[in-house]
Amino acid sequence: MMPLIEIRMTVNGREYGGRVESRLTLADFLRNELNLTGTHLGCEHGVCGACTILVDGEAVRSCLLLAVQADGATLMTVEGLADGDELHPLQAAFQENHALQCGFCTPGFLMTAYALLRDNPNPSESEVRQGIGGNICRCTGYAPIIRAIQQTGTV
Amino acid sequence: MKPAKFDYYAPVARDEALGLLGQHGYDAKALAGGQSLMPMMNLRLARPAVVVDINRVAGLSGIDSGESGMTIGAMTRQRDLERSAEVRERFPLIAAAVPHIAHFQIRNRGTVGGSLAHSDPAAEIPALCLALDAEITAASSRGERTIAAGDFSLGLLTTALEPDELLTEVRLPWLDSDGESQWRWGFREVCRRDGDFALVGAIALLRLDGDNVCREARIAMFGVGDGPARIPGAEAALVGRAVDADARAEAAGLVSQAVDPGSDIHASAEYRKEVSGVMARRALEDAVSG
Numbered sequence: 001m002m003p004l005i006e007i008r009m010t011v012n013g014r015e016y017g018g019r020v021e022s023r024l025t026l027a028d029f030l031r032n033e034l035n036l037t038g039t040h041l042g043c044e045h046g047v048c049g050a051c052t053i054l055v056d057g058e059a060v061r062s063c064l065l066l067a068v069q070a071d072g073a074t075l076m077t078v079e080g081l082a083d084g085d086e087l088h089p090l091q092a093a094f095q096e097n098h099a100l101q102c103g104f105c106t107p108g109f110l111m112t113a114y115a116l117l118r119d120n121p122n123p124s125e126s127e128v129r130q131g132i133g134g135n136i137c138r139c140t141g142y143a144p145i146i147r148a149i150q151q152t153g154t155v
Numbered sequence: 156m157k158p159a160k161f162d163y164y165a166p167v168a169r170d171e172a173l174g175l176l177g178q179h180g181y182d183a184k185a186l187a188g189g190q191s192l193m194p195m196m197n198l199r200l201a202r203p204a205v206v207v208d209i210n211r212v213a214g215l216s217g218i219d220s221g222e223s224g225m226t227i228g229a230m231t232r233q234r235d236l237e238r239s240a241e242v243r244e245r246f247p248l249i250a251a252a253v254p255h256i257a258h259f260q261i262r263n264r265g266t267v268g269g270s271l272a273h274s275d276p277a278a279e280i281p282a283l284c285l286a287l288d289a290e291i292t293a294a295s296s297r298g299e300r301t302i303a304a305g306d307f308s309l310g311l312l313t314t315a316l317e318p319d320e321l322l323t324e325v326r327l328p329w330l331d332s333d334g335e336s337q338w339r340w341g342f343r344e345v346c347r348r349d350g351d352f353a354l355v356g357a358i359a360l361l362r363l364d365g366d367n368v369c370r371e372a373r374i375a376m377f378g379v380g381d382g383p384a385r386i387p388g389a390e391a392a393l394v395g396r397a398v399d400a401d402a403r404a405e406a407a408g409l410v411s412q413a414v415d416p417g418s419d420i421h422a423s424a425e426y427r428k429e430v431s432g433v434m435a436r437r438a439l440e441d442a443v444s445g
Contacts, residue, residue: 002162022163022206025197044156045194046261058234058263064193065264068163069208112260133349134258 229268341441
């Protein structure tokens with residue numbers, strides 16, 4: 001079998017490195033090697049959206065990328081949203097609108113909404129519904145999430 | 156779950172990638188966008204001994220308009236098709252269909268070549284290629300060959316690609332409108348939720364003259380068999396006549412008769428057969444009115 005592979009990447013503005021097995025997913029690398037456990041893993045086959053992060057600016061499923069594929073990439077995870085103790089406006093809007101209960105799906109929703117609002121500021125309700133179609137919430141329901149995203153408007 | 160162990164290569168040159176596929180044959184899998192292969196590996200439905208990641212191979216992506224048609228590199232992301240003004244202008248059918256592929260996070264990674272090579276029977280891109288008479292280029296260390304879209308799908312998740320071959324690009328001939336006739340299109344699919352795999356999908360392409368008389372017809376169905384399928388009987392029923400409501404209903408009936416879908420947890424065979432006719436009829440309506 002192959003030796004461990006050396007990788008480097010920028011996550012939330014900070015440089016990280018590691019030596020990984022080829023089969024390690026990016027999501028597991030973030031959680032288990034970098035201790036960035038804000039990224040959650042639900043289904044591990046690209047259906048639930050909980051592990052959504054930005055890779056080189058685009059929202060993707062981090063369970064469907066290998067850590068080695070992100071060598072040299074610039075990533076943003078949910079930990080990159082808040083400014084110290086100050087919540088990002090999107091996070092504040094989620095709190096204000098009760099857009100989460102258990103919070104498991106929230107990191108994926110936040111990163112999806114971030115990409116959505118960056119590409120399409122002040123989206124209509126149906127555009128938001130379409131945009132979050134790839135993220136599953138099993139307790140809060142989608143109405144407060146949609147309200148929070150619309151209220152935020154831009155990022 | 157997590158993928159089983161594999162040897163990983165990330166070649167940057169095309170020849171290197173082809174060499175690796177040639178060397179490892181059936182043991183190797185090319186990793187494109189990973190939106191089908193990675194789930195299968197995470198679920199251990201696929202356990203390739205060797206993964207050849209082609210994301211860093213130069214020259215495999217891009218959209219180029221030439222004299223006779225548009226060439227789309229295999230590693231072109233579905234999202235790039237969706238955002239391309241060139242695609243929207245020259246192939247509005249593709250621009251209309253691509254947003255139906257899964258969700259935008261998936262389209263950010265998923266590729267044109269990957270979707271073709273994976274060959275899911277409910278996928279949009281193989282059906283579009285079939286409807287648009289695409290030519291698919293497969294390269295190996297032995298050389299290059301062109302495969303007509305109609306010869307590409309060999310059944311469920313099975314294509315004409317040999318284990319040492321890499322799909323490198325797709326060429327779509329222009330739909331030429333002459334002074335007397337014009338190509339029109341319709342695209343319809345049905346699924347329970349946005350982003351799900353299509354239960355049934357229909358693509359209609361009609362070359363209509365000034366009196367709405369059909370000179371050429373192509374109807375491609377997907378989600379209703381082992382791969383996308385043209386319906387020659389329904390196409391023939393439209394050629395040479397005005398595509399009015401009667402003609403559309405007749406063609407739709409022939410589509411419904413011709414398809415032989417299976418049942419699964421998402422829909423019964425009877426439902427798919429019935430809805431095939433409905434989707435085909437609506438795609439034809441869109442083509443005529445659009």
